[in-house]
Amino acid sequence: MTVSVLVVDDSGFFRRRLTEILTVSGQIKVVGAATNGREGVEMAEKLRPDVITMDYEMPVMDGISAVREIMTRHPVPVLMFSSLTYEGARVTLDALEAGAVDFLPKNFEEIARDTSELQKILIERILDVARSSPGKKSPAPTATPAGSAAAGGADRPRERPVRPRPPVMTPEEKPAPVSAARRILRRGAAKHYSVVAIGTSTGGPVALQKVLSGLPASFPAPLVLVQHMPASFTPAFAERLNKMCQIEVRQAEEGDLLKPGLALLAPGGKQMIIENRGGQARIRILPGDNRLHYRPCVDLTFGSLARAFPGKTLGVILTGMGADGKEGCRLMKESGSDIWSQDEKSSVIYGMPMAVAKAGLTDEVLALQDIGPRLQEGVS
Incomplete structure (x- = not known):
């Protein structure tokens, strides 16, 4: 088509x-x-x-x-x-x-x-x-973006052409079903995580704003963020997040320590890994390797966390094209850590979350508006 x-x-x-x-x-x-x-x-x-x-x-x-x-x-x-x-x-x-x-x-x-x-x-x-789903910048029930101009003439009937859609998956290709018990963690069953890692791409800037802006300054775990973004964009994005969030958000630098209530954003054009030596976790910033398509790469950061904090990391995959994050989540799961992913309905592009769910790696599938509250409930 x-x-x-x-x-x-x-x-x-x-x-x-x-x-x-x-x-x-x-x-x-x-x-x-x-x-x-x-x-x-x-x-x-x-x-x-x-x-x-x-x-x-x-x-x-x-x-x-x-x-x-x-x-x-x-x-x-x-x-x-x-x-x-x-x-x-x-x-x-x-x-x-x-x-x-x-x-x-x-x-x-x-x-x-x-x-x-x-x-x-x-x-x-x-x-x-x-193939994306436009207008998903807010999970609110209204379709009118905040601050938008009046929709003059919006009620005039017109024939809408059929949009190209992703290929229909066969039953074998569809994501593994997630039980209701795994979708919703019971209140009071919060778990201690040494770090919360969030990876995302297309649609991610707005999704991250939604997830992080509701977290309290006293959030008990460090956060690391990987958003596919050019080097000239990540400083402005970290500054934007910091202004709208109660937690502290800044672009990660070499040697940064992971601290509760601090979110460190991977710098664009480079790679971010986490090393845990003697119980002290630090950020390492590596040059962008042209052999890796994504700079920063979710797989690389998540893989380093699987080694640094086996069984003690929560990985969250949000909206995005492609499958970056799937192999990193696999390493996390093999180490005993937990994985959450955004659902299809609230994703701008259901690529990265679908890849993780299809591989059977997801412990919980959540709508975007539920991820922030669930972090507050499920992380101690």
Whole structure:
């Protein structure tokens, strides 16, 4: 099935270049191009594309405002293009909170060494985003994002095209069933963990905000966070989390000690492992190895925790593309530790959590809105 795309950008060169790249595969059709956010909102309502690519700095209406209005009127998966700067990171995080699914650097030279690689990255990302579930930035029952513009004309009936969906799994491929007893831990059955590790990718920034913002400053365990994100974005993301959370959140540095109530975020472009020597756990920051697709990599961090704290770690896998985290969770389970994963309904992309559940590694499957409260109940 062909994926229809609306390109929204005030640069004529960028609109043409992106259109050329996306149409090469034959799997994607660019059905329209808008020169500003307001035009993008109107064309999205008219064309009902499967995916929208969105610039953030445009005349008439900026990209964040456009995303908010689109999510109010007719949620569509949105891929943001951003600059790899601190300001670009801040704006992109705002766009993700407004409802965008994912982002890519706008400078194509930043994400690929040659044209063929660039085409592969962009086409794969568009196809992945097309399979996402937009508008899941909040688990609240209302579909209208907080602070969104009024949904003018949203009640006008239109024929909605069928969205591309992931292939239907055979019974053998479906995740192993999780019993009700394993889904819900009885109140009062809190367990001591030496560390709580959370891994995530697409949809993760907003998911982490939701999970961590409800934790008290007195949370009894250290936390380590692995979010697939560029090096220029993680400092801004850690700062953002720290401002909205009662626990302390900061980007991890070489030699950091794990402490209760402190969440350490893996720096983008590098790898984070945990070493436990003489009962004292420290962070090690390693150079990003090009042999590993993800930098930072959930598998690598979780694997180090399986060695550092066998049987004493809680691993949590949130929304994200791919299967990063599955092998790390396997090592944790083999050491006697516990694994929780986000459910399909509340995931923006049910890739990483599905891989863990399908492998039979999940002890509890939880909706996003339940993970924070469960951490407070289940961790002593």
